[in-house]
Amino acid sequence: MDPAIIARQNGGEISDGKPKIPEGFVFDPTKYEQDTGNLAVYVCGFDDVRVLPYKVQALGDEDVRIQMKAIGICGSDIHYLKHLRNSRVALKEPMVLGHESAGVIIETGKLVKNLVVGDRVALEPGIPCYRCSFCKQGSNNLCREVKFFGSPPVHGSLAQQVVHPASLCHKLPDKVSLEEGAMCEPLSVGVHACRRASIQAGAHVLILGAGPIGLLTMLVARAFGAVRVVVTDIDEKRLSTAKEFGADSTVLVSSDMNELNEEAQAMQIAMEALIDVTFDCVGTTKTMTTALNITRSGGKVCLVGMLHDKMTLPLTAAAAREVDVLGIFRHRNTYKLCIDLLQSKRIDIQKLITHRFGFSQDEVIKGFKVSAAGGSAIKVMFSL
Known part of the structure; x- marks a missing residue:
């Protein structure tokens, strides 16, 4: 479908037949020159995706630091890349993409008891407030203050390392691969x-x-x-x-x-x-x-x-x-069942992963191009 039509349907403004850059959106490459020891994939403009330094947040007492291993591309990632918006949510600045993810724990906060270094985990991408009426009744996907990977203004998980609450990191059984762990999000x-x-x-x-x-x-x-x-x-x-x-x-x-x-x-x-x-x-x-x-x-x-x-x-x-x-909006309380379905082989999703790419600049560009083209590409996965 024509990009201008998609943008118009999703609330975007049109200028000269093209989606309009959201007001205030600026990519300043000098802001990303400092070596942080960590790299991530940012959307920096229309069809402009770059691997740049990313300073991960400090490790909290109830958090874990994860070395990311498998991250899938979602349709929302493509929308942000092609239109700098998804539905009526527009980017205000370059953002790290990704929310379908799994990795290995490399550090734990001092209050974390259920996970240890070396555990393989699937990351549930939404951090709810836990205080509102929706959260208290178990509908945390409807929380208005949820912080969701790769949804402005929250950076995503397509990075070498991220920090995330331990309670939202689900340990994977030996029979469930890291790629399958990353697929728990769309499966949810x-x-x-x-x-x-x-x-x-x-x-x-x-x-x-x-x-x-x-x-x-x-x-x-x-x-x-x-x-x-x-x-x-x-x-x-x-x-x-x-x-x-x-x-x-x-x-x-x-x-x-x-x-x-x-x-x-x-x-x-x-x-x-x-x-x-x-x-x-x-x-x-x-x-x-x-x-x-x-x-x-x-x-x-x-x-x-x-x-x-x-x-x-x-x-x-x-x-x-x-x-x-x-x-429906996203998902809630699904990861345990997803992991059970994968472990028992009641659902086999390996064949859905049709394309795999590495984490270099060239590989990242190729991966997003293949995903955006559709066709034979079902799920495109990055391996770090």
Whole structure:
């Protein structure tokens, strides 16, 4: 899709057909010349990603210092790189990217008891305030003061070393690799979505969008007991991948709103039964309209993707059929289950990692270019 269209949909301003640099955003290379003994990957401008010195925060009593080993690229990282914003959140200064991460502990704070130097851990990226009503009721992903890796103004985890609360570092069993540990973050989105939609044994599930999150949601739905899963996408290669990973059938769709009814009929035929739950892993007017129209009466629609900031939807008709509309934001209380699913091999995500790159300037540029291009790239991983 044209960058200007994406920026407009996500609240960005347009100048001469291009996304406008957020007000006040300046990259001053002289600020990053001091050798800190640590390097990180910054977004410094449109399509400008650089490996630069990064001064990590001081180690607190309840923190651990981690030597990062595996970090995946998320769609939000690409949005910041291509548009200097993600939805309505704009960068004010260069920022370290990354939030899908795992590494090895190299130092612990004096009050840390549950982890030791040498432990392999997956990092849960959001640090909630633990004081607000959302945190107290267990909905820490809705905390308004959460500090989330790679979400302005918080720097991300695509660095050689980071410091993080020990309570948010989850020890990995021997049978779970560091790459799988890094994948716990996107896998958590699928787990949270399936929990919100109450996926149970025997469910018939439709997934709109065969990107990384759509594929992971499919795998989780299957692990939760879904007996039939149909996946749609506008890309035949993505649909082939979905079939390879266990989709019962797939439907190729277009971005043309005029083809809505014909495509809905094709999806219904592919399902071979009424659709209990539809996951919209794209987040456009067309995909949500499709989801609301095709899900059975009394069923559920879960909005996972958020490509369009605003939509015009047939909610009245859906409400009359008692179709529940659910939303999710990131995830909460998912890492233990994710690690259990990976350790038991109920979910195998190794094949989702399609490309691997090192940590040099050239490798970093190549990695982001491959991820942004899509196509055969599902999950791009950096190895440090």
